[in-house]
Amino acid sequence: MASFDWSDEENDLIVGDYFDMLRMEIAGESFNKAERNRMLQSRLTTRSRGSIEFKHQNISAAMLGLNQPWIEGYKPMSNFQFNLVEAVVRQLDKPHSWAANEFLKQAHKGSPRSANFSVQEDIPLWIGPPPTVSNAPPPVEHTLLERILRKYDVAERDAANRALGKAGEERALKHEVQSLTLAGRTDLAKKVQWTSETEGDGAGYDIASFELDGSPRLIEVKTTNGWERSPFHISRNELAVAEERRDSWCLLRLWNFAKEPRAFEIRPPLDAHVSLMATSYMASFASENRPLQT
Template structure:
């Protein structure tokens, strides 16, 4: 039985993985076989072991709410130390968490093209959940590293997601022949700040209001997210109009699904902090 990978070996393969992922995201060609050969020389590990470790890294990135290399399908039951190594790499490269920085200087992100209407599919369900052991492993990692909080703090990611949904709402209404309504769509959080309980005020083609709260991640569709007490209260008070637009896979090909109140019918709400008052 092969010995566990050392921290030095994990550091080497994680750095190599992100080098390939950076090329993959901007469409630059690279050779997986050449990367594998160089790692064999550096670590003494076999080709198959390196391939499987790359798949382990994909699984860790999925759990951390990050994108991964599609050619390395996530494989679970990895060393717990691998999660620390990947997270350490992300801490040392904070610009990686800013989606625009990955596209390269001077590259215009296609995701902001106003004519592009978002792919909006059904939300995740019980029937398409991963196996329980995988889901629990990913959930434990997401809790430990507070993936939802990291996405919530990423102002560039959040603003870019809102801008992408704003473009979608404009394009969707224009495609429906409602330019009059498209011209009235309002980026509320950008103009008025975050206190409204939603980010965008838009419309259905029939004129009904859409009050959209946008939650954006580079990760997969089950990546956890934060929601504030104010947002929940507005969702309950304006349940006919309020929508949560979950935008995922943002750094590659943004996709989305919508949740309508009551949110407790769709998600498990977990209290993560408390207000303390002196007795």
């Protein structure tokens, strides 16, 4: 069997098949991996069953690096051509992709495809400890992840996906109302506000909720389909509000959102939990900054 590099056409074919299986897995539909492997062998005539299997694991590694979920049973494995990542990005950018905005919109309309998702919404959101060096799963080839991050701003891709962000905020809002209600504070549950929807993004937080004692709980929600250590963007205004209201502000990080939403919270100071890196600068014309000449 062939040992030469995979072509773009071959990558596009196997990545497209992988995305179809992932869509089915997320929808709770069954599929036969061995059967699909045989189908691919009939079209990729120079590739063996084992090479196709390993390529599926390579795709899982690329998905991890791009803040996306991967298929259960295809453990991420690195050591592959970088053009595979490019093939995954091409698939992610297709409007009919499972990861497109319309997919997430349908997940909140009670469509047959979202039956599992609706059940999850009735279950309190799982909130665990923030990731640390000791409790995080080992990364897949750290240099590979860094290379993907350098070429593709994966955090920006999440931030730009408005449907993903809105779906995450809605999930967090329902969790807050449900938690207060179950704790016997229906009076507070009725006052929880989706601030980013009613007032816009300028408040520095998305949800205005309450602790059980009635003190304010201001929640900034960051959502990803990827794993718990996926990077995310945070604005200067959000950082400022976090510092000004550090007793009440928290960041709720939702991850693995498309499959089984989980979360953790971090509280100010944020640099005690994450590394903050400036990614943009304010540019002004030199004449505006020049001192007046006398």
